[in-house]
Amino acid sequence: MKIIIDNIECEAQKDETLLQIARRNDIHIPTLCHNDALPGLGSCRLCVVEIVDKGRRSVVASCIYPVRNEIEVYTCSDKIKNIRRNLLMLLRGRVPNDETIKKLCKEYLVPDRIKFSGDKDEHCILCGLCVKACQELGASAISTVNRGITKKVTTPYDEPSAQCIGCGSCAYVCPTDAIKIEEKDGIRNIWNKEFQLLRCTRCGKPFATKEQLEYNREKLGEAHVKLLCESCKKAIIAEKLKDIYEKV
Numbered sequence: 001m002k003i004i005i006d007n008i009e010c011e012a013q014k015d016e017t018l019l020q021i022a023r024r025n026d027i028h029i030p031t032l033c034h035n036d037a038l039p040g041l042g043s044c045r046l047c048v049v050e051i052v053d054k055g056r057r058s059v060v061a062s063c064i065y066p067v068r069n070e071i072e073v074y075t076c077s078d079k080i081k082n083i084r085r086n087l088l089m090l091l092r093g094r095v096p097n098d099e100t101i102k103k104l105c106k107e108y109l110v111p112d113r114i115k116f117s118g119d120k121d122e123h124c125i126l127c128g129l130c131v132k133a134c135q136e137l138g139a140s141a142i143s144t145v146n147r148g149i150t151k152k153v154t155t156p157y158d159e160p161s162a163q164c165i166g167c168g169s170c171a172y173v174c175p176t177d178a179i180k181i182e183e184k185d186g187i188r189n190i191w192n193k194e195f196q197l198l199r200c201t202r203c204g205k206p207f208a209t210k211e212q213l214e215y216n217r218e219k220l221g222e223a224h225v226k227l228l229c230e231s232c233k234k235a236i237i238a239e240k241l242k243d244i245y246e247k248v
């Protein structure tokens with residue numbers, strides 16, 4: 001089917017999200033809580049767009065809106081810009097010194113004056129992407145706790161979690177780099193827990209925790225777990241491909 005996004009005709013499959021279709025057609029829609037590997041969260045609402053469906057206008061979150069019929073979409077109408085501006089104003093109040101939010105505020109002309117301001121060291125926008133990443137992984141070591149201004153993401157009772165394998169996926173997906181991973185002398189520290197890092201057998205670089213590899217071994221089986229960092233895995237594949245091409 002065809003849909004129109006910002007006056008551009010786009011091909012769409014039934015149930016594809018508006019965000020997927022827009023991105024495939026190089027139409028920019030801002031997001032914070034969206035990650036292609038963990039779709040469907042829809043919590044930050046920055047990806048809102050205006051749609052016209054059979055003459056009816058409404059505002060939807062493009063990352064979770066499945067396309068079922070031919071609609072018109074406006075990704076940056078005045079109404080949408082205004083909603084994003086208000087959302088960003090609230091986010092800036094929560095994380096006043098966060099560079100990602102500051103950059104978006106500049107883009108959406110959020111006024112400088114601010115009625116309230118949170119902790120200057122806070123960077124978490126409470127989107128929940130880290131919690132989802134950890135759940136999908138199967139560890140469920142972190143969750144959101146409390147309500148209102150005391151709401152936060154943490155481990156149970158703020159203690160080092162027995163479930164945490166130190167993989168860093170939560171930090172990797174965080175849109176504002178709010179989760180700190182420290183690595184020093186072969187030790188990784190995340191969520192107040194220390195992990196010994198294992199070294200890549202090819203380049204010697206510390207790359208993964210023992211717990212992470214044991215977890216992968218259990219999930220994927222011994223044959224799929226190699227003591228190799230991502231760069232060395234890629235280099236080995238590239239070398240093998242080169243060999244194949246040279247023989248052809």
Ligand code: SF4
Nearest residue numbers: 134164165167168170
């Ligand atoms: S580092 Fe710990 S909390 Fe973060 S995703 Fe991995 S297991 Fe979950």
